Amino acid sequence: MKPDTPAAAVDPELEKTLDTALSVTAHPVEAVIALALVIAALLLSHYLKQRLRPRLSERPRLRILLDYLFTPTLALLLLAIPGPLGIVNEFGRAAISLVFLALGVFVLVRIPGALVELLFRPTPLLKVLMRVATVLAWAMTMLAVFGARYPLVAKLFASKLTLGNITLSTEDVVSGLVVGVIIVIVSYWATRTLDKAIQRSPHLAPNHILALSRIAGVLVWLVALMLIFSVSGINLAALAAFGGALGIGLGLGLQKLAASYVSGLIVLFEQSVRVGDNVSVGGVTGKVTRMTVRYTVIRTREGLEAIVPNDTLTGNTILNQSWSDRNVRLTSTLLVKGDTDTVAARTIFLRAVAAQPRVLRTPEPGVYVSTVTDKGIVLEAQLWIADIENGQHALLSDIYDATLAEFRAQGIELAVP
Numbered sequence: 001m002k003p004d005t006p007a008a009a010v011d012p013e014l015e016k017t018l019d020t021a022l023s024v025t026a027h028p029v030e031a032v033i034a035l036a037l038v039i040a041a042l043l044l045s046h047y048l049k050q051r052l053r054p055r056l057s058e059r060p061r062l063r064i065l066l067d068y069l070f071t072p073t074l075a076l077l078l079l080a081i082p083g084p085l086g087i088v089n090e091f092g093r094a095a096i097s098l099v100f101l102a103l104g105v106f107v108l109v110r111i112p113g114a115l116v117e118l119l120f121r122p123t124p125l126l127k128v129l130m131r132v133a134t135v136l137a138w139a140m141t142m143l144a145v146f147g148a149r150y151p152l153v154a155k156l157f158a159s160k161l162t163l164g165n166i167t168l169s170t171e172d173v174v175s176g177l178v179v180g181v182i183i184v185i186v187s188y189w190a191t192r193t194l195d196k197a198i199q200r201s202p203h204l205a206p207n208h209i210l211a212l213s214r215i216a217g218v219l220v221w222l223v224a225l226m227l228i229f230s231v232s233g234i235n236l237a238a239l240a241a242f243g244g245a246l247g248i249g250l251g252l253g254l255q256k257l258a259a260s261y262v263s264g265l266i267v268l269f270e271q272s273v274r275v276g277d278n279v280s281v282g283g284v285t286g287k288v289t290r291m292t293v294r295y296t297v298i299r300t301r302e303g304l305e306a307i308v309p310n311d312t313l314t315g316n317t318i319l320n321q322s323w324s325d326r327n328v329r330l331t332s333t334l335l336v337k338g339d340t341d342t343v344a345a346r347t348i349f350l351r352a353v354a355a356q357p358r359v360l361r362t363p364e365p366g367v368y369v370s371t372v373t374d375k376g377i378v379l380e381a382q383l384w385i386a387d388i389e390n391g392q393h394a395l396l397s398d399i400y401d402a403t404l405a406e407f408r409a410q411g412i413e414l415a416v417p
Contacts, residue, residue: 034095037087041078045071061118068114068131072103079103102142109138116182120189126181133181140174176232183231187224191217206275207291211268214293257294264293264310273313273320278328278388280319282312287389301391321388327360328388332381332396333370334403335415342369345379345412352402353381358395360384376415 049070056063079100083093113134117127194216198209267273273296277288286300296313298306321328332353336345350367359365363384370380385395407414 031095033087037082037096038075038079038099041075042071044078045074048074064117065114068110068117068134069107072106072110076100076103076107101145102138105141105145106138109141110134112182116185120185122185122188126185126188129181130185133178136174137178140178172233176228179231180228183224183227187220190220194220205271207268207271210291211265211293215265259311260294260309262311263314264291264295267291267296267310267313268293272323273318274322277320277322278326279321282308282316284308285319301389326386326388327363327384328386329382329384330392330396332383332399334379334400335376335417336379336407337376337413337415338372338374340377340412342377342379344410345407348406348410348412349379349381349403352399352406353383355402356383356395356398358385358387358390360386375417 049066052066052070053063056066079096081087082096113130116122117130122130195213198204198213198216201209204212268291273279273288273291275288275291278286279288279298281298284298284300284306286298286304286306288296289299289305290297293310295310296308298308300306334345334349336342346367346369350365353359353365353367360383365381365383367379367381369377371378381399385392404414
């Protein structure tokens with residue numbers, strides 16, 4: 001309803017009530033009495049609501065209805081009492097009727113807000129925005145009621161703001177804000193619902209789940225943004241030129257960030273890196289503990305968390321120790337004297353390797369003479385493990401301890417490098 005025509009027809013009863021209620025200077029005492037009754041009704045209603053709230057802490061749905069509707073509804077009931085009891089005269093009844101109208105409109109506007117909050121369970125911030133939006137919607141409705149009578153109010157209601165090719169009226173701004181809050185709440189609920197549905201799918205890999213949930217979220221918010229622009233009366237065609245210029249500026253300034261997001265989607269869909277993989281990329285080696293569209297978290301063997309932008313994963317060679325399987329080969333070397341019985345030394349070394357529970361039986365470990373120098377003979381053990389994320393130093397230390405103990409028992413000596 002746009003009050004562009006102040007001469008529009010007005011309800012005669014409402015016109016009479018307004019004339020009577022606004023003649024305050026002729027009825028100062030009655031005005032004070034009516035104002036005191038209204039304030040008393042609102043304060044009593046608010047006090048009773050505050051007393052009831054703690055009792056509904058375990059019943060959130062009833063608490064939402066209490067917050068939205070209890071105070072204005074009870075105030076309406078209380079303000080219906082003075083008239084029949086003859087406490088106020090004609091002026092007082094007219095003034096209270098005007099407040100009664102305002103509170104009735106307020107209740108009607110708050111009902112959709114309560115329903116939205118009950119159905120979609122928004123976050124605390126969105127709850128506050130929803131309640132502020134209902135107050136703004138009520139204020140605009142009252143402006144629409146009075147706009148036909150008062151040209152100044154009608155002018156305020158229909159005032160316009162022009163930004164380039166975009167023209168917005170006060171009504172468009174408030175409508176966009178009120179409906180926009182509802183759209184944001186519904187969009188937030190939709191993204192959570194889609195995310196849960198995608199995560200429950202038994203046919204998708206974890207990387208695909210993350211990528212699809214992010215894409216679904218972006219699409220939902222794009223649709224929401226277009227709806228908000230449409231409700232606000234913003235011409236999307238006029239916005240396209242501004243959006244194109246802004247896009248170029250952001251593209252130049254944030255191209256590195258955009259590259260990380262695009263790379264993240266590529267990595268997630270290709271599954272070249274997965275959560276739990278042991279990788280080495282860009283000078284960082286460790287286990288992938290988390291993946292997002294923008295970055296990947298790698299926990300190094302020193303316990304540090306490296307946050308690696310996803311464009312690093314697509315622009316560099318990745319050593320993925322878990323790509324086809326989790327088996328990793330380790331080597332361990334010892335330098336013994338040149339006159340050592342290599343068969344005995346190799347047997348002792350191999351026995352120490354095979355005795356470790358983390359060493360795989362397939363592929364089998366082996367000990368070889370890798371090099372012969374004037375310093376001595378180099379024995380190299382090759383072994384495979386499947387849990388590199390648990391580290392390798394403790395395992396190699398145990399192998400050396402067992403080997404050296406047996407060497408001492410058998411009289412085998414190490415060479416001096």
